[in-house]
Each structure stands twice: as structure tokens, then as C-alpha cells.
Amino acid sequence: MPWRIFINSFFILFLLVILSQSSFASEATSGSGYMKVTAFAVEGNKNVATEDILSAVPFRIGSIITPNDVQESLKSIYALGYFSDVKAKTKPFEDGVELIYEVTENPILKGILIQGNSVIPTDKILSVMNLPTGKIFNYNEMDKALKRVEDYYASQGYTAARIMDASLSPSGYLLVTIAEGKIQAIKILGNHKTVEHVIRRELTVKPGDIFNYNKVKADINRLYDMNIFSDVGVMFEPGTKPGEIFLDIDVKEKKTGTVTFGAGYSTAYSAIGMISLSDNNMFGRAQTMSIGLQFGAKQSYYSVSFYDPNFNDHNMSFGANLYNYRTYNLLIGGYTSDEKTAGFNMSFGFPIFDKYTRQTITPGYERVHLSTTQPVNPNDQYARPNGSYRSLTYAISRDTRDQTRDPRQGYFASVSISQTNGFLGGSSLYSFEKVIAEFRDYIPLDRSKEHVLAGRLMGGTSIIPSGKIMPVYYQYYVGGQGTVRGITDNKYFGRYFAIGNFEYRFPFIRGTRGALFTDIGDAWGGNSDWPNFKLHAGVGVGIMLNTPFGPVRIDGAYSTNHFKGYFGMGNPF
Structure with missing residues (x-):
């Protein structure tokens, strides 16, 4: 019947369509989810060009891909940074699939x-x-x-x-x-002898400040400059409040108390013995106390000194020094003499203007007595400083150095004026004033500040009222470790002096630093009314070693056919 013929025809056509789709699917996703890409499309983009999006897809038309490949392409498109969401879908196309990317663009940044x-x-x-x-x-x-x-x-x-x-x-x-790294609290670790307050008062960084490495590094250098720590470490860790930190200052104390015994011999003083006791962290408060004894057949010396860099926690330094020494049967000013000298001085220092500038006032008293069995020519009185000496020194200095142990940057400048006797009293014959100026500069040659040019200029003059005398004992001396290396110690003296020291400092063998230097200078005037300046020079090399007792500097210098060696604590300037 016609209707039965129609139903059979429809059923046959339906089977053909099903078989056709089945054949397409087998070709497009042949086994294990593989797909053949026959077309691309992008939907949802308004501001990002389609070709820019598809350029991020790691495969092309005709590629056989898997669902994992599609996921990787989504990551690549998302990695362009323009989209908040990226999806993919497929639909049959020709003998494969059309891969369609649906993107959600980020808004315009307003x-x-x-x-x-x-x-x-x-x-x-x-x-x-x-x-x-x-x-x-x-x-x-x-x-x-x-x-x-x-x-x-x-x-x-x-x-x-x-x-x-x-x-x-x-x-x-x-x-x-x-x-920004707000400091919630500062912890002090590792101190056993040193009072915690002594450490904290050296820190300019306080709780509530924003952590700044440069500022903390300056604080670390100040702690090292106290010469009571062998190591200072800094760490920070998350605080209990979001975005804040705990700052840990971890110090390693070094032995600060020393007892030294020594013996020696010189042609001037014969055999001598030495004993010294010192502690530069007395009672854990960074105070320095030292006692020195030196004795021999022709000399005896006793001294007691004390220094507090932060007296009574008021940012004022205080120092005191008491000494007494005697020499016997020595040639002084052309006469065989016995000398007795005793005195003391005190210093008070405090900041002015800002943290870099300080002023110091130092009163002192000294009594010198020379005795000889020989008659003394009145013209030789200048060389024989018998009498009492009362002095008052005022100094002002500005120090921007990053550290005092081994400066790498900054400068130090100072001017001092001292009055001896005169309106202060004392022996009326001996009265004079001294003016000394000094400037040091440190220039780093690289960003790490390992290579440094260091220089010092220093000079002084004397003012002697008419009819008064400035004994040789109080004049300026040049020659030796502190002035011009390579020249005999204190070879040149006079009422005036000028020196210049120039060094190139650099890293040497592991844990050491080397130096190449040249020194120039002179002291002149003597007992003459007119100066007679003559420049003297020395050149040399040095090395600084880090030891448990602090940095030790060893120098060798050459000048006018002479070579001399020197040993000291730290750099000469």
C-alpha cells in the first residue's frame, strides 16, 4: 500500500543519514578522541584581533589533535593576558571539526x-x-x-x-x-654580656619604621664600630600583622677583656717590662677601662683611662685619663736629666646641629719637672719644659663615613683650637695656642665599595705670644706611622706642620684587604722666627687582617733609601 511504501522509504533515508554521521565521526575523531582541525573561529572578542588570538594556538588547520592539545591552546590564549576567561567548543566541519574559542575580554583600564x-x-x-x-x-x-x-x-x-x-x-x-615592610618589633639575639639597651641605643631603626636596608646597614656598622662584636647578622620574618615584619638583630660577642705582658729593650731606655689590663665592654655597657704599667731601669710609666661613648644614656661621650711617668739619666735638650711628668685630662663630647656633627671640650693639666746636675744655659730654656701646663681644647667635627673601622664612603672633617697656660694659669713662661685642621675623604670606585680611594690632608699652626716659649715637647712632629711612613719616627719637628696621605684600598687574599699608599709632609719652624718648609715623602704597601682582637694593619714603607715596617690596629686614617 502507498502509505507502507512511504514509511519504508523514510526508514531507509533515516538509516542513510545515521550511517553518514557515523562515517563522519569516525573520520573526525578517529580512535581515542583524536580530532582533525578543519577550521578555526573566535567568539567574544571586540578589542583583540582574531589573528592575534589564533597566533597563540600551537597547531594549525589540518592538525590531528587531542583534548589535551585543546587545553594547552586555551592556556596559550589565556597567557596573552587580555582575557578573564577562555573556553573552546567544536562542531563538525567538512571532514573534521571547526574549533571555536569563546573569550571574555578584560575591561578597558580606566x-x-x-x-x-x-x-x-x-x-x-x-x-x-x-x-x-x-x-x-x-x-x-x-x-x-x-x-x-x-x-x-x-x-x-x-x-x-x-x-x-x-x-x-x-x-x-x-x-x-x-x-612596604613596616617593622612590628625588633628582637635582639645573641647578647650574653652586653646589656640589650646598649645595643638598641645604637639603632636608628625603630619599631613602626619601614624597613630600609641602607639604614639598617648603617646601624650594623655602628654596632661593629663598638668593637665588642665579631659578627652582626640581620634577618626579617613575617610579623603577626599582615604586611608587617619582625626584625632580628643577631650579634656575636667577642672577648673584650685582655691582659697583656711584654718585655723589650731599647738603647734609650735599656730593658723594659710592660703589663696592661683592659676591657672595652665593661659591665656590658660598651665602656672602656684600661690600666697600663711600664717599668725598667731608666723608665716607669703608669696610666689609667676610662671612656664611655654614651655617658648616662644622654648621647654625650665622656673620657678621662690619668698618667704618671718618669725617666732617668736621659739626654734631654742637650743635658743628662731625670724627668717627672704627671697629668690628667677629661673630654666631653656631644652632638650639635645634626647626628653627623659633634663638639668636644677637653680640659687638661700636666706638670713637668726636669732635674740635672749640669748648669743650664738660659738660651736652652725652650728645650726644657719645666713647670705646670693647663690646657683647654675645643674641637668640632663632622663625620659622614659609613663606618669607622674601614670606611668605604663619606668624609671626616675637624678643626681644633687649644690654649695652653695663658689665661688658664700655669707656668708664665710657657704659653701658646695650637690650631689643627683635618679632612679625610673616602671615594668608592665600584658599586660594591670594595675598591676605595682614601685621602687625608692635615695641618697645624702655633700662636706664641711675644716673650713666651713653646717647648719642643709640645711642638708638632712628623715622621712615622701616623704621619709620613718610611721616615724615622718624629724626625722633623716645629711650630707648623702639614701632611697628606693617599691610599688605594682593595680586596686582597680572602679575608684581607690590601693598600698602596704615598705620604708627604713636613714639620718646620723649630725655634726660628721664620718657617723653613721642605717636602718629605714615602711610598709603600699594606695589608689588613681580621683577627679575634680586631683588624690589624701591617705596612711597609720606603723613603730616601730607607725601608721601615709598621704594625697597628686598623687603618691609619
Whole structure:
């Protein structure tokens, strides 16, 4: 019947369609989910070109791919940074599938909001980010911009600063939250003898400050300069409050008390013995106390000294020195004499203007007595400083050096004026004033400050009222370790002096530093009314070693056919 013929025809046609689809599926996804890509399409993009999106796809038309390949292509498109979401779907196309990517674009960036910053202004942060508005937002560009911000913070010393969050609103505003590294608390570790307060008073960094490496490094150098620690370490760890840190100062104390015994012989003083006791961290308060004894057939010497760099915790230094020495049967000023000298001095120092500038006042008293069995020519009185000497010295200095042990940068400048006797009383015959100026400069030659040019210029003059005498004992001396190396100690003397020292300091063998230096200078005037200046020079090499007792400097210098060696604690200037 016709209707039965119609039903059979429809059924046959349906089977043909099913077989056709089945054949297509077997060709497009032949075994284990493989697909042949015959076309690409992108949906949802308005601001990013389709070809730019498809350029990120790692395969092309005609490629046989798997679902894993599709997932990798989604990651590649997402990695372009322009999209908040990327999906994929397929539909049959010709002898394979059309792969369609559905993207959700980021909004147009309308503005950037910064919060949490205090040490770096917002305008500067936006300038460093250099992230333009009015364009589609890109996460990759944002990451680079935020990295530039952290790098800039680090370049300014704020190495603990971090970007805590960056979120983009649907309306196109980027909110950046910065944690600059606020110090929640400072912990002092490793101190057993040293009072914690003594360490804390050297720190300019306080809780509540933003951590700055440069500032902390300066504090570390101040702790080293106390000469009571062999090592100072700094660490920071997350605080209990978001974005804040704990700053740990870990010190390693060194032995500060010493007892020294020694013996020697010289043609001037014959056999001598020496005993010294010292502690530069007395009672754990960074105070220095020393007692020295020296005795022999022709000499005896006793001294007691005390120094407190922060007297009574008022940022004022105090020092005192008491001494007494005697020499017997020595040639002084052309006469065989016995000399007795006793005296004391005190110093009071405190800052003025700012933390780099200090003034010091030092009163002193000394009594000198020379005795001889020989008659003394009145013309030789200048060489025989019998009598009492009362002195008062005022000095002002400015010190911007990064450290005093081994400066790598900064300068030190000072001027001192001293009055001996005169209006202070004392022996009326001996009255004079001294003026001394000094300037030191340290210039780093590389960013690590390992190679340094160091220089010092120093000079002094004397003012002697008419009819008064300045004994040789109080004149200036040049020659030796502290002035011009290579020249015999104190070879030149006079009422005036000028010296210049120039060194190139550099890293040497592991744990040591080397130096090449040249010294120039002279002392002149003597007992003459007119100066007679003549320049003297020395050149040499040196090496500084780090020892348990502190840095030790060994120098060798050459001058006018003479070579001399020197040994001392630390750099000469």
C-alpha cells in the first residue's frame, strides 16, 4: 500500500543519514578522541584581533589533535593576558571539526588606585608602573609593572616591600595594595654580656619604621664600630600583622677583656717590662677601662683611662685619663736629666646641629719637672719644659663615613683650637695656642665599595705670644706611622706642620684587604722666627687582617733609601 511504501522509504533515508554521521565521526575523531582541525573561529572578542588570538594556538588547520592539545591552546590564549576567561567548543566541519574559542575580554583600564604606600609617593609609583589607561587591560603588562614597583622599592633600600594584592574591577579600575615592610618589633639575639639597651641605643631603626636596608646597614656598622662584636647578622620574618615584619638583630660577642705582658729593650731606655689590663665592654655597657704599667731601669710609666661613648644614656661621650711617668739619666735638650711628668685630662663630647656633627671640650693639666746636675744655659730654656701646663681644647667635627673601622664612603672633617697656660694659669713662661685642621675623604670606585680611594690632608699652626716659649715637647712632629711612613719616627719637628696621605684600598687574599699608599709632609719652624718648609715623602704597601682582637694593619714603607715596617690596629686614617 502507498502509505507502507512511504514509511519504508523514510526508514531507509533515516538509516542513510545515521550511517553518514557515523562515517563522519569516525573520520573526525578517529580512535581515542583524536580530532582533525578543519577550521578555526573566535567568539567574544571586540578589542583583540582574531589573528592575534589564533597566533597563540600551537597547531594549525589540518592538525590531528587531542583534548589535551585543546587545553594547552586555551592556556596559550589565556597567557596573552587580555582575557578573564577562555573556553573552546567544536562542531563538525567538512571532514573534521571547526574549533571555536569563546573569550571574555578584560575591561578597558580606566584608572589605577594605590593603597598602603607611605615612603614612596603615589605619583612616583604610577610613573614607575608606566601602565597606560584607555586600553584593554593586560595581566602580563600588569605583572611587569608590579615587578618594576618592587624593584624600585628595593633600589631605594626598601627590600622588604611587597605587592600584597592587585585586583581589577569589572568597571576597569585596578587596585594595587602594597605592604612596604613596616617593622612590628625588633628582637635582639645573641647578647650574653652586653646589656640589650646598649645595643638598641645604637639603632636608628625603630619599631613602626619601614624597613630600609641602607639604614639598617648603617646601624650594623655602628654596632661593629663598638668593637665588642665579631659578627652582626640581620634577618626579617613575617610579623603577626599582615604586611608587617619582625626584625632580628643577631650579634656575636667577642672577648673584650685582655691582659697583656711584654718585655723589650731599647738603647734609650735599656730593658723594659710592660703589663696592661683592659676591657672595652665593661659591665656590658660598651665602656672602656684600661690600666697600663711600664717599668725598667731608666723608665716607669703608669696610666689609667676610662671612656664611655654614651655617658648616662644622654648621647654625650665622656673620657678621662690619668698618667704618671718618669725617666732617668736621659739626654734631654742637650743635658743628662731625670724627668717627672704627671697629668690628667677629661673630654666631653656631644652632638650639635645634626647626628653627623659633634663638639668636644677637653680640659687638661700636666706638670713637668726636669732635674740635672749640669748648669743650664738660659738660651736652652725652650728645650726644657719645666713647670705646670693647663690646657683647654675645643674641637668640632663632622663625620659622614659609613663606618669607622674601614670606611668605604663619606668624609671626616675637624678643626681644633687649644690654649695652653695663658689665661688658664700655669707656668708664665710657657704659653701658646695650637690650631689643627683635618679632612679625610673616602671615594668608592665600584658599586660594591670594595675598591676605595682614601685621602687625608692635615695641618697645624702655633700662636706664641711675644716673650713666651713653646717647648719642643709640645711642638708638632712628623715622621712615622701616623704621619709620613718610611721616615724615622718624629724626625722633623716645629711650630707648623702639614701632611697628606693617599691610599688605594682593595680586596686582597680572602679575608684581607690590601693598600698602596704615598705620604708627604713636613714639620718646620723649630725655634726660628721664620718657617723653613721642605717636602718629605714615602711610598709603600699594606695589608689588613681580621683577627679575634680586631683588624690589624701591617705596612711597609720606603723613603730616601730607607725601608721601615709598621704594625697597628686598623687603618691609619
